[in-house]
Amino acid sequence: MLLRLDPGSCRPKLPLHGSAASRAIEQAALAHLPPHQLMQRAAGSIAALARALQPHARHVWLACGPSNNGGDGLLAAALLRTQLPQTRLTVSWQGNESRLPDDARYALQQARAAGLEFSDRPPEDFDLGIDALLGLGGRGLGPGPMADWMQTLQQTRATVLCVDLPSGLACDSGAWLNPFAARPAGPRHTLSLLTLKPGLFTADGRDAAGQVWLDRLGVAADQLPPDAWLNAPDTEPGPTRQQRHGAHKGSHGDLLVLGGQDVSVDGNGMSGAALLAARAGLQAGAGRVYLGLLGAGPATPALDLLWPELMFRPAQASAEGELARQAITVCGCGGGQSVRAVLSALLEHSPRLVLDADALNALAQQADWRAQLSRRLARGQHSILTPHPLEAARLLGCDSAQVQADRLQAARELAQQFQSVVVLKGSGSVIAAPGQIPLINTTGNALLATAGTGDVLAGMVGAYWAQTARPGRQGQMPAAMPQPSPDSGLNGSLSDGLEMALQAACRAVHQHGALADRWPSGRGLRAGDLLAGLTPWPG
Numbered sequence: 001m002l003l004r005l006d007p008g009s010c011r012p013k014l015p016l017h018g019s020a021a022s023r024a025i026e027q028a029a030l031a032h033l034p035p036h037q038l039m040q041r042a043a044g045s046i047a048a049l050a051r052a053l054q055p056h057a058r059h060v061w062l063a064c065g066p067s068n069n070g071g072d073g074l075l076a077a078a079l080l081r082t083q084l085p086q087t088r089l090t091v092s093w094q095g096n097e098s099r100l101p102d103d104a105r106y107a108l109q110q111a112r113a114a115g116l117e118f119s120d121r122p123p124e125d126f127d128l129g130i131d132a133l134l135g136l137g138g139r140g141l142g143p144g145p146m147a148d149w150m151q152t153l154q155q156t157r158a159t160v161l162c163v164d165l166p167s168g169l170a171c172d173s174g175a176w177l178n179p180f181a182a183r184p185a186g187p188r189h190t191l192s193l194l195t196l197k198p199g200l201f202t203a204d205g206r207d208a209a210g211q212v213w214l215d216r217l218g219v220a221a222d223q224l225p226p227d228a229w230l231n232a233p234d235t236e237p238g239p240t241r242q243q244r245h246g247a248h249k250g251s252h253g254d255l256l257v258l259g260g261q262d263v264s265v266d267g268n269g270m271s272g273a274a275l276l277a278a279r280a281g282l283q284a285g286a287g288r289v290y291l292g293l294l295g296a297g298p299a300t301p302a303l304d305l306l307w308p309e310l311m312f313r314p315a316q317a318s319a320e321g322e323l324a325r326q327a328i329t330v331c332g333c334g335g336g337q338s339v340r341a342v343l344s345a346l347l348e349h350s351p352r353l354v355l356d357a358d359a360l361n362a363l364a365q366q367a368d369w370r371a372q373l374s375r376r377l378a379r380g381q382h383s384i385l386t387p388h389p390l391e392a393a394r395l396l397g398c399d400s401a402q403v404q405a406d407r408l409q410a411a412r413e414l415a416q417q418f419q420s421v422v423v424l425k426g427s428g429s430v431i432a433a434p435g436q437i438p439l440i441n442t443t444g445n446a447l448l449a450t451a452g453t454g455d456v457l458a459g460m461v462g463a464y465w466a467q468t469a470r471p472g473r474q475g476q477m478p479a480a481m482p483q484p485s486p487d488s489g490l491n492g493s494l495s496d497g498l499e500m501a502l503q504a505a506c507r508a509v510h511q512h513g514a515l516a517d518r519w520p521s522g523r524g525l526r527a528g529d530l531l532a533g534l535t536p537w538p539g
């Protein structure tokens with residue numbers, strides 16, 4: 001059965017399997033099925049989707065590689081020959097006949113018996129291209145016909161349907177294996193077979209894959225634990241905010257935002273970042289939001305005239321005093337070097353701490369703060385880090401290209417090293433917690449690639465966390481919160497505190513991206529535009 005994956009509406013959480021697990025599932029299925037049946041199912045699915053995508057195709061080009069991915073394409077071509085008698089089909093095949101796996105050899109025979117037209121040159125005028133060059137077994141391509149065909153499939157404006165994986169995309173990481181791989185020019189679809197692969201949803205994967213479809217080919221994917229989950233926050237059955245008549249502002253948690261370095265400090269004024277985070281926190285439902293601007297000078301505002309609900313407090317005293325000991329603190333947004341003045345106290349006292357932007361840069365510069373952060377979880381204090389790839393690289397002591405080459409691994413490493421929930425931002429944001437299976441977010445788009453959207457996200461994370469964990473209730477789940485469940489995306493027992501941090505991060509990242517996905521096309525999006533769409537949790 002074909003399943004279309006729409007960002008933001010994948011329910012329940014779907015498991016993602018990397019190459020090793022996908023191969024193991026494939027091998028187990030092959031052992032129980034008659035010869036060639038799995039490939040016949042795959043070919044049937046490819047042909048059905050091809051017809052649905054281009055029902056009136058005049059010319060379909062199938063580029064088929066040297067092994068089983070190519071076999072899927074050849075067998076689909078044979079089927080399409082009978083299903084689309086009026087359509088011209090051209091097959092390009094590259095392989096060594098004496099070294100073909102059994103299924104691919106069978107597929108080649110079927111394609112030949114169907115009387116298909118074979119050509120080593122892509123046709124000029126195809127209106128549907130089928131990329132069956134390389135799947136799970138793909139490696140980086142050297143020069144040659146396959147590399148040329150791959151480039152044609154990248155550059156064409158015709159619709160392209162990729163079989164299992166876009167050729168040349170790493171299944172586990174979503175990184176391109178070929179230096180020449182570019183952003184595809186035309187509409188793209190990818191039909192993932194048997195399992196969903198992590199690489200389709202993060203790094204270059206989303207651009208490479210386009211619209212993702214899944215056909216499990218009648219094989220259950222739950223035989224092996226996933227390598228990641230798609231992030232799909234549960235919808236709670238409990239009452240909405242409007243239906244909770246007994247609630248008061250204290251019921252919805254306190255949020256303290258520390259950041260927004262004053263321009264007088266070193267000429268880099270970034271108060272707007274902290275204002276965005278604080279406004280986002282308020283709009284996302286925190287009961288009370290306090291704002292401490294760092295490096296305050298005589299001209300530092302003490303009131304947000306447009307959002308007078310925000311309560312301004314001296315930053316240093318708040319970080320060292322009672323407020324930081326009872327509120328959720330979001331620290332770093334636009335904090336500049338001034339963040340250093342409050343970080344040590346927060347790492348020591350804050351029970352629930354979100355670290356973003358300059359707080360992460362400060363951590364990267366100072367080993368004893370990193371050690372302090374790593375010890376917090378063992379003391380019952382929880383932390384959420386929200387790095388973009390460069391901030392993640394600074395924390396890991398590598399460069400951002402290395403982070404992007406394996407985003408899941410980078411997020412897992414950060415979570416483990418710092419005993420924190422980590423949101424690695426970027427296309428396909430990864431959410432990881434220590435010792436847990438990470439999640440990949442499906443919402444969001446390049447409209448979010450603009451200054452300030454990360455500050456809004458940090459405020460949202462803090463606000464959602466504030467609504468799950470309140471003073472005096474540490475470790476307790478509020479009645480309407482989703483309880484940890486066997487399918488909650490976690491592979492081991494997780495303390496309630498960490499579970500709440502993880503859920504807050506997952507929900508915030510999902511909603512943040514969904515707002516950009518719903519934004520009217522053709523209109524620019526400023527970070528501040530996101531605020532109006534924010535909703536409390538639960539809605």
Ligand SMILES: NC(=O)C1=CN([C@@H]2O[C@H](COP(=O)(O)OP(=O)(O)OC[C@H]3O[C@@H](n4cnc5c(N)ncnc54)[C@H](O)[C@@H]3O)[C@@H](O)[C@H]2O)[C@H](O)CC1
Nearest residue numbers: 038039042067068069134135136137138139140141164193
């Ligand atoms: N067997 C079945 O019934 C099904 C298979 N499915 C599809 O199979 C592929 C995985 O097949 P596999 O043969 O393991 O890998 P590939 O087709 O990706 O090819 C790998 C093969 O190709 C050679 N190769 C790899 N990289 C290069 C390169 N850069 N240049 C030249 N040659 C290269 C190498 O020899 C490898 O061995 C999976 O993705 C599905 O599409 C279906 O799941 C249905 C059932």
